[in-house]
Amino acid sequence: MGCAASIGRPEEITIGVITQKRKARSPLSSKFPSNLQGKQGEKADSVNREYQEKIEFLLTVPLFQRLPQDEHPVVASVCEICRFKRMDPIIRQGARGEEFFVIKSGQADVYAAKTEGKQEKIASLKAGDHFGEGALLRDEPRTATIVAMSEVQALKIKRSDFQSLGLHKKLKFGRRAAVSSNKQSFDKAKEPTPKTDVDKQLIAQAMRTNENLWVIGNLEDKIPAMTAVMWKEYVKAGKRLITEGDMEADFFYVVQEGKFEITVREEKLQGLGILKGPQNYLVVGQSRKGQSFGEVALLYCSPRAATVRALTNSVVWVLDRAHFKDILLKASEAKIQEYRGYLDNVPLLSALLKEERNELARALVEMHFSEGEKIITQHETGNTFYILFAGSVDVYKDEMQVTSLEASVSRKTAQYFGEYALIENEKRTATIQVRSPTARCLVLDRDSFQKLLGPLKEIIESHKAIGKDRWAQERTSGPEAALAADREKIFKQDLSYVGLLGVGGFSKVELWQHMVSGTSYALKVMDRGHIQKHGMEDTVKSEKKAMLMTRSPWVVRLVECYTSVNTLEILMEACLGGELLATYSRKGLWGSLEHTRYYVAGAVMALEHMHERRMVYRDLKPENIVLNSGGHMKLTDLGLAKLVIGKTYTTCGTPEYFAPEVIALSGQTLAVDWWTLGVFIYELMCSSTPFIASHPMQIYAKVMRGIDKNHFPGSCQGAPEHLVKALLRPHPGERLPMKNGVKSVKEHDFFESLDWNAMRADAVAPPYIPEVADERDVSNFFADPKDVASPLAFREDDTGWDDFPTVD
Structure with a gap:
């Protein structure tokens, strides 16, 4: 049953009649009718809905998404x-x-x-x-x-x-265009000038005959839109439209009337065998009616390569870089997702949010290169990043070929290079030359990146800082270190099946191993049809939400979410040491103060973490504690966890662990978890729960009579008894942590020999180390494949309960 998730079998329940099995105590969840809850219940539901709406809203605000x-x-x-x-x-x-x-x-x-x-x-x-x-x-x-x-x-x-x-x-503040000014990316553009059919034909032909523009694929169908936003300018003789070396390269020109001279500085031509002229520049060309210039500005943010000066009074049509790229980049949504997939595989961009990668995908320009053409040249300063998605290139260093790169659309393989140019001006460390007849690349320059998202270096540094601050408070060794926010994504196709770990009524947990890293993960597979049949939609949503909002070494970590036709799947860290209940039973650990102290301390750490997030757990029991291969304990199965401000009136949990307020329908607060901790301590020390009975109604009667009527066996007398009684107070506000905070639990005599700082740093050696041979060892689990339920058909709906996008 245990592993990374406990998966109890759902049961039909009615008030006062609950089928109970001690071997596999299933969690129960039933929201009683509003007439039983009364106005207080309705008010609590409203408050909690408002709180959850706040959280869901914050998740949509770009400011908070990092x-x-x-x-x-x-x-x-x-x-x-x-x-x-x-x-x-x-x-x-x-x-x-x-x-x-x-x-x-x-x-x-x-x-x-x-x-x-x-x-x-x-x-x-x-x-x-x-x-x-x-x-x-x-x-x-x-x-x-x-x-x-x-x-x-x-x-x-x-x-x-x-x-x-x-x-x-x-x-990270400072990229909110709405309140900074009215300045936009298109602020250098002028209002379009009306055009005759003759004007449109001239512009279109100029674009078609500009060879540099045709490095971009699929330009023909974009020409009408580009023509529409162009404006007319009159240029006097002698005026420079472009100055060599100018960084303000934002415009492309089509000549309607007149003549322009194109020159370059002589020092640029040294070593090419060209003699010096008297004017220190060389005329390299002219541009006349029906011709164009300045196209490099549309493709890259780079200094102007030449000077262009009007020789006569002239007329030009002008297109700005922002409109050019905006028109060019109106790709289909399918194309954008394809481009996004390429970006997902660039480690340097792992700090970006999903929405930010989507923005970049829309900003990528597709370019075509021919055999023998150099895409980048060693030692040149670069500011452009390339993703090769079709074709092959050779890589040269100091004129010696060092490797080749190949990409294929059909095989969904891509190569990337030049990514550090997005951070700062760097000399290219190699030359990339096209080997195949053609090569197709997606291109992004640093200027476009920064206009969209700001400096990449700042994003990476702030991302690392947040991760560092968070992990400084938690364990930084073991599996958790590999699951930090800047981790690489785990794709389902990169996992191979190992074995079955656990089986429940609507789900199963399997062990899968990553084929490259060798790391094993637990995959909880939930059948959509069974979820609908048993009305477990809210439980599934709650579990995913709770796992996303916890990040503690004492709570099982969610890694990814997957969706298939019939199932929803949660990939988690694997805890191969087995379930605590099975461990206690097999190893005879009941009544051991050393073991109980360690596992209870871990439960306290987990509950403290969840309560800081205003989350009530509601199902603490030995079945829901699992051990990793080093014996470290973790809380699992967050299906009944709920975000709560004030009270909640949902009746759920395990009957033997029910608190008085659950039975009395008087509303639960975070205090309900401290009641379950008291029952948990009693069970580990005494091998049974304090209110055990053969019928649920008898359990409830014992709970309402209180713990003071109970006899504590010798193993549980002294400090354990005192702590249990301090937690199992009938009034929620009287329970020890509710009066004086979690600190009062940690300072109790029960934990007198425990170093809580060492516990937080995972420097306390677990009292039991399970036998785990390797990452594929499932010997601590006893699931029977015969118990796996056959899939059931499910009805598609639009409630969103099965919205399980991959975790970012």
Whole structure:
């Protein structure tokens, strides 16, 4: 049953009648009708829904997306929902700021006082936009007034909470175009000039005859759109349109009337056998009616290679780089996803979010190269990154071939090079020359990257800093270190099946091994038809959500999610030491204070982590503790976990572990987990639960009578008994951690010999080391393949319960 997930068999339940099996105590989940909950239950549901909506909203806000998902519940818990009516001022320019805002719905306008104190509108804000961080980061007055232009709902974070959570260090500000200015990528463009059919034909023919432009595939169908946005300019004789070396290379020109001279500086031609001229430049060409120049500016952000000067009064049609790329990049969604797949395999870009890689995919330019053509040249300064997706190239260093690269669309193989040019100007370390008849590349230059996302170096550094801060508080050795945020993705096709670990009513857990790294993972496979039949949709959604929002060495780590036609799958770290219940039974560990102390301490660490995220676990028991190959314990099976602000009235858990408030339907808080911890301690020390009975109603009666009526056997007397009684108080607020915090549990005599700092750092040696031969050893599990249920047909719906995209 155990491994990386416990998978109990779902059971039909009615009030007061529950089928119970001690060998496999299945978790129960039943939300009683609202008439039993009353208004309190409805109010609690509303509060909890609002809290979950906050978290789900934060996940959609680009500002928070680089923040690890396990921190979103903590941020959401300090967010206050504010509502503003139309024309209400949200903040005023010059006022001292104490709050930071994120718009959840509605629209607001930004006004700043300009000359003579007049207010000028400088931007509009919509859902997902944020403002007010300047006052929190630099303690400066508000720099603008923001007014609600419709009913606005916003999340507000106070300065004290903002800083206590370290958001000033973790969030990356400064790329919010909405509040910076009205300047756009297209601000250098002018209004299009009306064109006759003759004008359009001239422009189209000029583009078709420009050989450099045809390095880009599929240009023909883009010509009408490019022609439409071009404008006409009149150029006087002697005026330079392009200056050699100029970095402001933003325009492409088609000559309608006149003549232009193209020159290059002489020093550029030294060593080519060209004699010096009296004017220190050399004429290399002319451009007349129907010809074009400046096309390199459209393809790359690079210095101008020549000077272009009007010899006569002339007329040109002008196309700006931003419009050119915007038109060129309107690829189909399928193409964008194909490009995105290529970007996913570039390690340097692993710090980017899914949405950021999508943006880059849309910005990639497809280019074609011919046999013998050099794509990049050694020692030249580069600012362009290439993905070769069709064809082959040779790689030369110091004029010696060192390797070849080959890519194929049909085999879905791609090669990339020049990626460090996205960070800074670097000399190319090799020459890349086309070997096949043609080669097709996707190209991205640093300027385009930075306009979209900002400097890549800053993104990588902030990404590493967040990871470093998080992992400094947790274990940094063992499997968890490999699952840090900058890990490489695990694809299903790279895994091979090893064996069966556990079987449940609607799922099974299998062991799979990565064919390259050799690392093993547990794969929980859930049948969609069985999930629907047993009404477990919410449980499945909750489990995935809870695993995404926990990141602790004491909780089993989610690695990826997969979707197939009939199943939903969760890939997790493998814990090959087996389930704690089976271990205790096989090894006779019941009543061992040393073992109990270690496993209870681990449970405390796991619950503390979840409670910091306002998440109640609700199903602590030996079946839901698993051991890895080193004996380290981990909490698993988060199917009943729930984000809670205040109370929840859902009746769920294991009957022997039910707290009084679960039975009485009076509403559960985080305190319910501390009750289950008390039962957990008692069971490990006494080999049975304190309220065990043959019928559920008898269990409930014993629970309501209380723990003080119980006899504690000798193995559980003293400190264990005192801690159990301090946790199993009938009133939730009287339980030890609820009165004085988790610290009061850690300081209890039960843990007198335990070093909690060492425990946090995983420096406490586990009291039991399971026998695990290798990454493929399933000997600590006893699943029977005959118990695997046959798949059931399921009904497609639009509720989103089976939305299991791959984890980013």
